Amino acid sequence: SDLRIENNTMGERVEPTTVSGPDLVGVNVERPPVTHQNSSLWNKRQQAVCVRHAYKHYGSKKNPNHVLSDLNMTVGKGTIYGLLGASGCGKTTLLSCIVGRRRMNSGEIWVLGGRPGTRGSGVPGKRVGYMPQEIALYGEFSIKETMMYFGWIFGMNTPEIMDRLRFLLNFLDLPSQNRLVKNLSGGQQRRVSFAVALMHDPELLILDEPTVGVDPLLRQSIWNHLVQITKDGNKTVIITTHYIEEARQAHTIGLMRSGKLLAEEAPHVLLSMYGCTSLEDVFLKLSRKQQIGGGGGGGGGGQTDNNISNNISLATLNWGKKEPISVTQESGVVGLGFHQSKEVLVQDSNGHLDFAGKASSAKHGIQEACEDCGNCSEWTTTGKIRALLQKNFLRMWRNVGVMLFIFALPVMQVILFCLAIGGDPKGLKLAIVNHEVGYFNQTYLDCPYEVGCKFSNLSCRYIEAVNTSTISKTFYPDIESAKHAVARGEAWGAMYFTENFTDALVARIALGKEADEETLDSSEIRVWLDMSNQQIGIILQRDLQLTYQNFTKDLLRDCDQNEGLAEVPISFKKPIYGSNQPSFTDFVAPGVILTIVFFLAVALTSSALIIERMEGLLDRSWVAGVSPGEILFSHVVTQFVVMCGQTALVLIFMILVFQVECKGDIIFVVALTILQGLCGMCFGFVISAICELERNAIQLALGSFYPTLLLSGVIWPIEGMPTILRYISTFLPLTLATTSLRAMMTRGWSLLEPDVYYGFIATMVWIVLFLTISLIVLKMKRG
Ligand SMILES: Nc1ncnc2c1ncn2[C@@H]1O[C@H](COP(=O)(O)OP(=O)(O)OP(=O)(O)O)[C@@H](O)[C@H]1O
Numbered sequence: 130s131d132l133r134i135e136n137n138t139m140g141e142r143v144e145p146t147t148v149s150g151p152d153l154v155g156v157n158v159e160r161p162p163v164t165h166q167n168s169s170l171w172n173k174r175q176q177a178v179c180v181r182h183a184y185k186h187y188g189s190k191k192n193p194n195h196v197l198s199d200l201n202m203t204v205g206k207g208t209i210y211g212l213l214g215a216s217g218c219g220k221t222t223l224l225s226c227i228v229g230r231r232r233m234n235s236g237e238i239w240v241l242g243g244r245p246g247t248r249g250s251g252v253p254g255k256r257v258g259y260m261p262q263e264i265a266l267y268g269e270f271s272i273k274e275t276m277m278y279f280g281w282i283f284g285m286n287t288p289e290i291m292d293r294l295r296f297l298l299n300f301l302d303l304p305s306q307n308r309l310v311k312n313l314s315g316g317q318q319r320r321v322s323f324a325v326a327l328m329h330d331p332e333l334l335i336l337d338e339p340t341v342g343v344d345p346l347l348r349q350s351i352w353n354h355l356v357q358i359t360k361d362g363n364k365t366v367i368i369t370t371h372y373i374e375e376a377r378q379a380h381t382i383g384l385m386r387s388g389k390l391l392a393e394e395a396p397h398v399l400l401s402m403y404g405c406t407s408l409e410d411v412f413l414k415l416s417r418k419q420q421i422g423g424g425g426g427g428g429g430g431g432q433t434d435n436n437i438s439n440n441i442s443l444a445t446l447n448w449g450k451k452e453p454i455s456v457t458q459e460s461g462v463v464g465l466g467f468h469q470s471k472e473v474l475v476q477d478s479n480g481h482l483d484f485a486g487k488a489s490s491a492k493h494g495i496q497e498a499c500e501d502c503g504n505c506s507e508w509t510t511t512g513k514i515r516a517l518l519q520k521n522f523l524r525m526w527r528n529v530g531v532m533l534f535i536f537a538l539p540v541m542q543v544i545l546f547c548l549a550i551g552g553d554p555k556g557l558k559l560a561i562v563n564h565e566v567g568y569f570n571q572t573y574l575d576c577p578y579e580v581g582c583k584f585s586n587l588s589c590r591y592i593e594a595v596n597t598s599t600i601s602k603t604f605y606p607d608i609e610s611a612k613h614a615v616a617r618g619e620a621w622g623a624m625y626f627t628e629n630f631t632d633a634l635v636a637r638i639a640l641g642k643e644a645d646e647e648t649l650d651s652s653e654i655r656v657w658l659d660m661s662n663q664q665i666g667i668i669l670q671r672d673l674q675l676t677y678q679n680f681t682k683d684l685l686r687d688c689d690q691n692e693g694l695a696e697v698p699i700s701f702k703k704p705i706y707g708s709n710q711p712s713f714t715d716f717v718a719p720g721v722i723l724t725i726v727f728f729l730a731v732a733l734t735s736s737a738l739i740i741e742r743m744e745g746l747l748d749r750s751w752v753a754g755v756s757p758g759e760i761l762f763s764h765v766v767t768q769f770v771v772m773c774g775q776t777a778l779v780l781i782f783m784i785l786v787f788q789v790e791c792k793g794d795i796i797f798v799v800a801l802t803i804l805q806g807l808c809g810m811c812f813g814f815v816i817s818a819i820c821e822l823e824r825n826a827i828q829l830a831l832g833s834f835y836p837t838l839l840l841s842g843v844i845w846p847i848e849g850m851p852t853i854l855r856y857i858s859t860f861l862p863l864t865l866a867t868t869s870l871r872a873m874m875t876r877g878w879s880l881l882e883p884d885v886y887y888g889f890i891a892t893m894v895w896i897v898l899f900l901t902i903s904l905i906v907l908k909m910k911r912g
Contacts, residue, residue, distance in 0.1 A: 268311030551714030720843025734813025792877030
């Protein structure tokens with residue numbers, strides 16, 4: 130019988146019904162007359178894969194990189210489909226659209242009778258097995274753990290997984306199941322990746338270059354296996370390879386170039402059509418033909434109208450043969466432009482080709498899949514969550530660097546903060562010149578003074594009172610040399626006592642308002658400070674003034690006078706909150722606690738997700754049927770556990786070990802800290818959604834660290850900022866939370882105070898905002 134390509138009344142190419150494939154030859158079956166275009170289209174949609182008018186570009190609309198350009202493809206059920214084409218021609222993009230990883234810009238895709246990504250289609254999900262081009266395996270897992278992880282995701286139970294694992298270990302000649310993936314050779318890793326795709330015996334197997342780096346013997350055994358599994362007509366394989374010749378074993382070959390399929394035929398048809406001995410030659414001929422036809426550049430503008438389906442069959446390419454081609458049985462070629470499955474052929478040969486029947490069978494297939502998922506949806510979700518959680522924790526546990534980062538780093542940060550920040554400086558050099566007594570060898574061996582109500586060498590008495598731990602006293606013979614020492618950075622200040630300091634001071638006290646200028650002048654202690662360092666300058670000023678106050682009080686007490694006279698007439702009573710000597714550590718600590726937990730969560734989340742995405746692991750899990758919601762949920766749970774540990778460590782070291790003041794309810798302190806950690810995690814989601822590369826994520830995380838730290842009132846009160854900046858600062862994720870935690874820790878305020886609950890509310894608003902931004906970015910990117 131003839132094999133004909135017919136056009137139906139609507140101009141849609143009608144495909145003759147026959148079978149392709151090397152093992153089924155010479156059977157040409159006239160299909161019953163089809164009069165309606167929809168029937169034909171519907172028929173195609175019920176094939177394993179049907180792509181129609183697919184357009185896909187990367188980049189912006191202004192400067193798009195067209196990768197798929199009105200591409201049509203039909204993969205018959207129960208066949209092996211070899212997708213060939215030069216590197217970068219869009220094979221992976223096409224496959225990722227088929228498995229639902231990416232969305233096309235326009236066109237439609239049907240996979241196993243359903244639309245990928247729709248409910249009940251099973252795609253992405255367990256109806257598909259996908260082996261991406263990258264290894265996409267967790268290096269920290271053993272082969273067995275890898276299989277368990279994906280098995281659980283596919284909804285298999287442990288005995289099933291173990292059975293399958295034994296078979297795959299043997300079939301793919303894999304090493305011991307306990308070997309870690311990262312320690313396997315490249316070829317072995319590829320085989321494990323292939324085993325993962327075969328794990329659940331899917332209906333549709335999509336293999337992106339599975340034979341790269343695999344030795345020829347094993348390559349052949351892989352192909353034998355593919356032929357074997359497709360034999361009964363229930364399994365379909367789409368495979369890409371750069372070893373064009375091995376694709377001879379496929380039932381159909383799709384030759385792809387410039388975003389289109391140049392041909393979609395059985396290999397022997399291609400060879401005989403072009404009179405070539407190798408598929409490579411066929412591809413070259415077709416490519417040249419396409420170039421002459423002006424179809425390059427992905428736009429395909431030069432294609433003829435004959436390419437109605439764009440599956441340019443040889444006949445429509447006008448390759449010197451206008452007539453439909455009949456091929457002899459001996460040649461093994463069975464026809465052109467058909468994409469019927471063996472399943473259909475059996476029906477055909479029995480004379481029962483019936484579209485309605487096929488509809489019901491396809492529907493039945495989907496229904497089965499739906500029922501499958503329906504019955505076990507709860508179980509599989511639990512199984513998936515279990516797999517994801519185990520994966521997250523195992524990855525952390527096996528990675529020493531990550532464990533140190535999670536637990537040792539926050540503790541180290543707290544210890545460093547408490548030891549390095551807030552303590553009074555010690556040993557600040559003060560250059561003293563005391564002309565009241567002689568100068569001997571830079572020390573006052575002879576600076577005697579009498580205790581009690583005695584007025585001799587009061588300068589020596591004052592110098593003695595100067596706190597020795599903060600100030601280290603050095604003596605100089607004259608003012609010039611002392612000032613010079615400060616100028617050279619050898620001392621933080623120079624202090625000078627006049628020759629008649631004691632007499633002048635006594636006169637000043639005794640004369641009071643009668644004291645003349647000279648008396649006032651001589652009774653002065655003159656100090657020249659290096660104020661280039663504000664903290665040190667202020668501490669020296671404070672200490673010298675306090676010392677003078679104490680020195681005067683001492684003297685007045687000894688002379689039976691009221692020591693209160695020495696006080697400045699402003700009396701600072703016991704503060705309502707805090708102490709009269711406030712600690713900088715207590716001020717900064719709340720902000721530091723939140724900053725540590727927030728930014729560790731940012732770093733952990735963004736790096737974990739980006740690394741998984743870059744290694745192709747997220748995609749693989751996604752195609753296996755894990756939803757983004759499940760991935761997010763597992764990360765939230767993992768992070769929550771990690772954050773509880775970090776919060777406990779940070780607070781224990783801050784409050785118990787270093788005695789940072791915490792007057793508030795510790796439960797709310799813990800709650801706010803964990804909430805901030807969750808907020809940091811959500812910011813990590815945003816970063817991982819925005820950034821493709823880990824290095825961009827690091828830049829964004831680090832770039833946001835300093836502005837947040839500086840503007841959130843962590844190290845300086847926001848009251849000191851210009852109004853606009855203060856306004857901006859209020860809306861940052863850490864500002865109100867820091868104020869809230871500070872209010873709880875230093876004032877002991879409860880959740881009823883606005884300052885406290887604003888911090889909780891702001892943190893939760895930020896969490897929602899970050900999650901929304903991440904979802905929007907992800908949605909935009911999937912397009
Ligand atoms: N995420 C992406 N963003 C922008 N361009 C991309 C992206 N992924 C792929 N491309 C571009 O799309 C084109 C097709 O890439 P694709 O990976 O689909 O090709 P391929 O045929 O699978 O190549 P190979 O055989 O080398 O794997 C290439 O030009 C590539 O640079």
